[in-house]
Amino acid sequence: MTVAPSTTPIDIRPYRAADAEGWLTCRALSFLSTQYYDDVKPTRPLLSDGAVEFVAATSDGQIVGILDIEVDGREATIDTVAVLPGWQELGIASQLLERGVQPLVDRGVLTLDAWTREDVAANRWYQRHSFVEAGRYLHVYLGDGDDDAGFTTPDGLSGPVSAFVHGRIEDETDIRSRFSRVYVCRQYVRPLRTR
Numbered sequence: 001m002t003v004a005p006s007t008t009p010i011d012i013r014p015y016r017a018a019d020a021e022g023w024l025t026c027r028a029l030s031f032l033s034t035q036y037y038d039d040v041k042p043t044r045p046l047l048s049d050g051a052v053e054f055v056a057a058t059s060d061g062q063i064v065g066i067l068d069i070e071v072d073g074r075e076a077t078i079d080t081v082a083v084l085p086g087w088q089e090l091g092i093a094s095q096l097l098e099r100g101v102q103p104l105v106d107r108g109v110l111t112l113d114a115w116t117r118e119d120v121a122a123n124r125w126y127q128r129h130s131f132v133e134a135g136r137y138l139h140v141y142l143g144d145g146d147d148d149a150g151f152t153t154p155d156g157l158s159g160p161v162s163a164f165v166h167g168r169i170e171d172e173t174d175i176r177s178r179f180s181r182v183y184v185c186r187q188y189v190r191p192l193r194t195r
């Protein structure tokens, strides 16, 4: 019998080494329908000491949500937040965030920020959780059919087959006319209350 996700109990708990494969699967499948679709990680990145790492797991151990937060002094950044398709819009990422923010507040971290492209779900999710846009720039891909004028490569190598570069938001119109894959990347920031 298939159990409807909304009736399945979910455990929000710290990440452990045995979650590595579930973490990778959750991340890859969650991002597949987003503008980060080709940002696939074959191994889980090692986070710095003090990072906050939570997962959402079903009672049979399936990882259905992940949240990693890097901490640098009084500032923290969401490195990854993702919920497996089929488990989205059930409040799982919100529960992960609530659990993830608490240790930051306890440690006196003052701000939590995040960077994301134009996907509606991600932007609405940040806005819903009191993140405010603090800036934006462009993610620009050089790919098939784009004009590679101005791109140079070292002697002995071909011209670029593909490239990923950053652009200024002021140049958006011009850049979009030259390249077919361009995204606005926004920084969201949320102040954290300290006790």
Ligand SMILES: CC(C)(COP(=O)(O)OP(=O)(O)OC[C@H]1O[C@@H](n2cnc3c(N)ncnc32)[C@H](O)[C@@H]1OP(=O)(O)O)[C@@H](O)C(=O)NCCC(=O)NCCS
Pocket (backbone or CB within 6 Å): 030, 031, 034, 080, 081, 082, 083, 084, 087, 088, 089, 090, 091, 092, 093, 094, 095, 115, 116, 117, 119, 120, 121, 122, 124, 125, 126, 128
């Ligand atoms: C963004 C993401 C993590 C949200 O996870 P989730 O568990 O589905 O989110 P929640 O159920 O906690 O949603 C809370 C709020 O976010 C917003 N939201 C979530 N999904 C949404 C969607 N598809 N469309 C519009 N708003 C959405 C809503 O405001 C929602 O509040 P509401 O239910 O009161 O309206 C999930 O969509 C995901 O994994 N996306 C792919 C990975 C990604 O884009 N990560 C973040 C960017 S780096």
